[in-house]
Amino acid sequence: MTATLPNVITALRLVMVPVAVILLIMDGGQDGAERWWALILVLLASLTDWLDGYLARRWNVVSSFGKLADPIADKALVLGILAALVWVDGIPWWPLAILIVREVGVTVGRLAVAKGVVIPASRGGKIKTVLQMTAICMYLVPGMPGWFDAIAWWVLVAAVVVAVITGVDYARMISRAARDHREGKNATDHDASRSATGGSEN
Template sequence: MTGTVPNALTALRLIVVPIAVVLLVVDDGAEGPARWWAFVLVALAAATDWLDGYLARRWEVVSAFGKLADPIADKALVLGVLACLVVVDGIPWWPLAILLVREVGVTIGRLAVASEVVIPASRGGKIKTTLQLTALLMFLVPGFPSWFDTIAWWVLVAAAVVAIVTGIDYARTIRDAARAHREGVAGAR
């Protein structure tokens, strides 16, 4: 039973994404009850990001599914909510574009080598995710003064910078994994 809890938390995070997106669309920038519910759901989803990894390590039930699905759930949450904030709140689109390109590239790269090796989230990737979630939560809180949004913006910019740096690092790791696999296959012949 304990082995399934971390994976269930990851799956729950994936379920929260469309609900939070719908709530933000319904709120349409009015900062009413739907925005508060979106904030609560995203905050809970962010907490499960930490909790699922902690429980998997503590209970020694780290799984290949979790190593792959956890980052995908993070990406879905961040990109889905950020896309809504770009549309509904008018946040500039370019951090979303940077994050989207980075996340799609890393995910495709991970999937390309998944049969040989699972590439878990790096420390830099975790920092990026923390910055992204912090910025999103700050943007989602209704009724705060504009200086709070300015801080959220700079946290989001920092997340975009870390995304670029870690994206390059992941590309190298994926390239090296693919090369090692090719060399292993060639050596076995």
């Protein structure tokens, strides 16, 4: 139970994503009960993001699944809610477009090298997530004045800037991991070839 609970919490966060998106779309920008429930779910999802990592470290049960699934759950939550906000509230679409390109690129790259090495979330990536969640939660609060939404907008822009910077850093790490994996594989193949020929070279 101890070994699987953090992963169960991560999976639960993934389930919260479509529910929160559906509630936000159902509200349709009317600032009704559905929007409040969407906000509550997003806040709970943020709490589970902290909780699963805390439990995994406390119980020393950090897993490859958790290292990969946890950031994927974060990305699904952020991109899903942002897409709903673009649709319902009409916030500018370009931050969402940049974040989609960045998150898809990083996720695909991490999965591509997952056999050789698991690349965990960086500190910059965590800062980006905090900024994103702050902006989203501010946007979700019903009935706020225009200046409040303006602050949310600039927090979102800051999140996009951090996302681009950390995306470049992740690309470097993924490229290095892929190169090291290829070099290690080539060295192994070379050793195996030498063993097969008696270890002699002519």
